[in-house]
Amino acid sequence: MVEDRPSSVAAIFLDRIESTPDAEAYRFPVLGGRPGGDAGTEGRESGAEPWESLTWAQAGQRVKHVAAGLMDLGVRPEERVAISCSTRVEWILADFGILCAGAATTTIYPSTNAEESAYILADSGSRILVAEDAAQLAKVRGLREQLPDLTHVVVVDGTGVPDDDSGWVLSLAELERRGATYLEAHPTCVADSVAALRPDQLATLIYTSGTTGRPKGVRLVHDTWSYMARGIEATELINAQDVQYLWLPLAHVFGKVLLAAQVGLGHVTAVDGRQDRIAANLPLVRPTFMCAVPRVFEKVYNGMAAKAREGGPTKYKIFKWAAGVAREYARVTQENQRRTGTPSAPFRLARKHALADRLVYSKLRAAFGGNLRACCSGSAALSPEIGYFFSGAGIHILEGYGLTESSAASFVNPAVYRTGTVGKPLPGTEVRLAEDGEVLLRGPGIMEGYHGQPEMTEEVLDPDGWLHTGDIGELSEDGFLTITDRKKDLIKTSNGKYVAPTEVEGQLKAICPFVSNVVVHGAGRNFCSALIALDEPSITTWAEENGLGHLSYSEIVAAPQVRELLEGYVARLNEGLQRWQTIKKFAVLPRDLDLEHGEVTPSQKVKRAVVERNYAHLLEEMYAGTREA
Missing domain, CATH: 2.30.38.10 (Luciferase; Domain 3)
Known part of the structure; x- marks a missing residue:
């Protein structure tokens, strides 16, 4: 199965449409009459949100319209089309439309700022941007002159989008209408495009999260996704009867590979990228599998x-x-x-x-x-x-x-x-x-x-x-x-001992329910220290139970009672560590690590260098007066 695989995941997608056209493919919330919009009256009153489904045949028709629409706009094989959008069904339809047109998808996190978005668009040479809404459009509208390769922006949700008589901006619905017309004139264009795809042809440019320096565009060819589809199928961990709940960012490779796996197996995927809806959605979706x-x-x-x-x-x-x-x-x-x-x-x-x-x-x-x-x-x-x-x-x-x-x-x-x-x-x-x-x-x-x-x-x-x-x-x-x-994260102390920080950090998170993030520090130092950020809901609840409910979060984390609480957990942690691994001192951060301050990536990986730079004063205070080798 893995060795004898189709030339592309686009070919697997078309095969899926043909083999199970009437089976449910995607399930998604429809708010205010459209996916991802404002909740309508019914949703507000009932506390639930209406969901809709697409069969494989319905999804396939929309994907073909997107693909043909891109061809009508002049997109050619291996040219890049970028997507800057949260996880929603339109992201998936756009992605498969791009692949079926023979083009390559450039992924951009919707949280990426305007400067870095422009860098990715320019570095990738993207011809078209699929932007989720007015906010994503605004990031590039003012930089149009700096992006000469960008010929059009396709907006998924047109609410609040200014009129554009130049034709540079069009809606996803307009793109699909153009595609339907193009297909009438060229009925085999999508099938011909997919049949012409080579396994070594560029399919995706995913820019690394950039824990250090500028993000790099990782070139993944069609064969990588075809292999992933067949390889995951071969593990037999997922089957055609599964219901997957998909909320992961599709700009990230973890989310992207799940799309390849699904078309290979044909199971249902419920799509909603709003993290604040996970708890509410799980009992509604009742998934059998999720990542x-x-x-x-x-x-x-x-x-x-x-x-x-x-x-x-x-x-x-x-x-x-x-x-x-x-x-x-x-x-x-x-x-x-x-x-x-x-x-x-x-x-x-x-x-x-x-x-x-x-x-x-x-x-x-x-x-x-x-x-x-x-x-x-x-x-x-x-x-x-x-x-x-x-x-x-x-x-x-x-x-x-x-x-x-x-x-x-x-x-x-x-x-x-x-x-x-x-x-x-x-x-x-x-x-x-x-x-x-x-x-x-x-x-x-x-x-x-x-x-x-x-x-x-x-x-x-x-x-x-x-x-x-x-x-x-x-x-x-x-x-x-x-x-x-x-x-690159291994710590070598000034005493010549190596420490694996993630191991120590993971143990502290496991024993202390109040810790949100922790960074163990000690390279070139004579002992290990830690910068600890606390989970706001958990520590706030604890504060209310311990007579500190009148304090703000920043006041709570600075309270001596909280430090005493953490000292007990750090002592428990140290009991199970080698002497050179133990945390001798720690500092409690005034806030959690976040994307806004550049301390975590969109996939929540901690950028150690940024955290250590942002809180260098706390680190120096912990080592002040100690003898360094």
């Missing part, structure tokens, strides 16, 4: 702990007991599964687990919709302690691993998974470890290179096709990979 980044699972865990505390000491004690049982149960059953092939647990543990399930776990599963078979976590490391909790509670989190440069899904845990690992390589992907432990990957999912940057390509992609990931890992005898840290 998320670790921060979502951390927030769910912290939220459960906070709610239990609100219920009083007894309820909180029950929650902490149940969380401990879940972790123990998950560890024991996974270990027995590995040794004997059966996920068994001793009688007494099984009885405790059954009681905890009635009291706590069943409510957690209901919050996820009650049908969830598995979750996939990626983009960053998930703390094993968080993973074991969810596993023991019956929410099976299968960690995966990949980079933008490897089309996202290089590794994924099988159905018989191991918490703390990222699983086994996708069929057709090769892996080996360099002498220093760096993970090297080779296979059809690897990028062609960085757009217009051959020197940077040579730094990570060797002549034999091995991608140097920059991640340090360990391989078990039976092929499970564990990522221990980023090569």
